[in-house]
Amino acid sequence: MSTPQIAFLKGHGTENDFVIVPDPDNAVDLPASVVARLCDRRAGIGGDGLLHVVRSAAHPEARAMAEQAEWFMDYRNADGSVAEMCGNGVRVFARYLQRAGLAAEGDLAVATRGGVKGVHLAKDGAVTVSMGHARLPGSGVRVTVDGRSWDARNVNMGNPHAVAFVEDLAHAGDLRSVPPFSPSSVYPDGVNIEFVVDRGPRHVAMRVHERGSGETRSCGTGACAVAVAAARRDGVDPAVTGAPATYTVDLPGGTLVITEFPDGTVDMTGPAVIVAEGVIDPDWLETVSG
Numbered sequence: 001m002s003t004p005q006i007a008f009l010k011g012h013g014t015e016n017d018f019v020i021v022p023d024p025d026n027a028v029d030l031p032a033s034v035v036a037r038l039c040d041r042r043a044g045i046g047g048d049g050l051l052h053v054v055r056s057a058a059h060p061e062a063r064a065m066a067e068q069a070e071w072f073m074d075y076r077n078a079d080g081s082v083a084e085m086c087g088n089g090v091r092v093f094a095r096y097l098q099r100a101g102l103a104a105e106g107d108l109a110v111a112t113r114g115g116v117k118g119v120h121l122a123k124d125g126a127v128t129v130s131m132g133h134a135r136l137p138g139s140g141v142r143v144t145v146d147g148r149s150w151d152a153r154n155v156n157m158g159n160p161h162a163v164a165f166v167e168d169l170a171h172a173g174d175l176r177s178v179p180p181f182s183p184s185s186v187y188p189d190g191v192n193i194e195f196v197v198d199r200g201p202r203h204v205a206m207r208v209h210e211r212g213s214g215e216t217r218s219c220g221t222g223a224c225a226v227a228v229a230a231a232r233r234d235g236v237d238p239a240v241t242g243a244p245a246t247y248t249v250d251l252p253g254g255t256l257v258i259t260e261f262p263d264g265t266v267d268m269t270g271p272a273v274i275v276a277e278g279v280i281d282p283d284w285l286e287t288v289s290g
């Protein structure tokens, strides 16, 4: 039997780039090995991750959310591993739905492994995601790169982050070749690590080493974790002041604006772009699926 043709798109949010595979009925088999080949920048299409677009009702992990959100973002990292949440991914996912005529400008809900997220597609092209609550479990960790080490704050945005304030972003070294953190009891499933410097009042810049993808040019959940960690470091807690706190976060691939509200929820706003679409060559797919 010949392999069926599978459509894909390519998109990015602040240069965190994704292969998008629309598959409403959850009919496409995407084992980790195939995802890793599709995300390979030389032998595949290339991406920091893959967005498998499935109707919630058709996916066992999302069926319970189908009443609240028609579409499920089945997110995979570039190495094929599964993650709970991807902030830039949700924005690009929503942009794809809009482009495909499956969502309109305004509000929609997207199911993720981290729960249902509210998304707003604005007229000016910006996309805002209600990311839910940031959790800051007490335990900190130590992050070491090239002989330098820093205390890092443990922030959970549905997925795990360790946020380290450094003197210079260059001190994070070559994050492509040096995984800066080894598995520990604090993060048995691995962790995303953010390196942060100040740029001005409520304005920071960061680099990130993503679990399952290596250094990327942006990470939405990471930017939220950084904004919340920076606020606490600055003595700002919206739950105490009763006023929202907004931080601007510069990343190598662009800028994200993060607001934490008095109820502890976090909104993230940034761009989302579709750059191409095509068809995966069935012969190639057969060789990598083998």
Ligand SMILES: N[C@@H](CCC[C@H](N)C(=O)O)C(=O)O
Pocket: 016, 049, 077, 082, 083, 084, 085, 086, 087, 088, 089, 159, 160, 192, 210, 211, 212, 213, 216, 218, 219, 220, 221, 222
């Ligand atoms: N790039 C994403 C985060 C993707 C998941 C992450 N690598 C993990 O394993 O938790 C974002 O924009 O949030």
